[in-house]
Amino acid sequence: QVQLVESGGGLVEAGGSLRLSCTASGRTFSMYGMGWFRQASGKEREFVAAINWAGVSPYYGESVKGRFTISRNNAENTLYLQMSSLKPEDTAVYYCAASRTPLAGIRSNEYAYWGQGTQVTVSS
Numbered sequence: 722q723v724q725l726v727e728s729g730g731g732l733v734e735a736g737g738s739l740r741l742s743c744t745a746s747g748r749t750f751s752m753y754g755m756g757w758f759r760q761a762s763g764k765e766r767e768f769v770a771a772i773n774w775a776g777v778s779p780y781y782g783e784s785v786k787g788r789f790t791i792s793r794n795n796a797e798n799t800l801y802l803q804m805s806s807l808k809p810e811d812t813a814v815y816y817c818a819a820s821r822t823p824l825a826g827i828r829s830n831e832y833a834y835w836g837q838g839t840q841v842t843v844s845s
Contacts, residue, residue: 723747723819723834730815730839737807737843743800743817743836751795754825756832757802759813759841769815770802771825782827785811807843814838 729741741757756771770791772779779791790803800817818832825831 723750723753725817725819725834725836727815727817727836727839730841732842732844733807735807735809735843735845738803738805739807739841741802741804741815741817741839741841743802745798745800745819750793750798752823753834754820754823755791755793755800756818756820756825756827757791757800757815758818758829758832759811759815760838761810761813764813766816766829767813768827768829771820771827772800773825774823780827804841807841809843809845812841812843814840 724746727743754773757769758766760766768782770781772791776793788806792801816838817836819834821833
């Protein structure tokens with residue numbers, strides 16, 4: 722079992738920045754690929770970013786590429802999502818998730834453990 726807790730969400734103006742954190746407890750964090758997903762009201766969950774167990778080879782959804790950066794600190798059991806140049810369409814609940822393997826994919830069914838989510842609201 723892995724328990725995930727997100728933090729860092731909030732209200733920000735368009736063009737601003739936020740950094741989300743996801744703290745893991747339970748089994749060894751470094752065993753898992755990790756990802757960020759988001760879900761806007763009335764929409765399906767969307768892939769945002771993923772990173773493998775070693776913290777290399779990150780990849781991003783097209784809508785956030787060049788604006789968001791995913792990273793991890795295995796010594797501190799923490800996953801990050803640095804979000805810059807935020808847009809109103811980035812408004813959503815953001816979830817971190819731990820993959821079933823040390824790798825990380827773009828499909829939500831590849832992830833076994835999920836946090837409770839943190840709300841990000843971007844005002845225009």
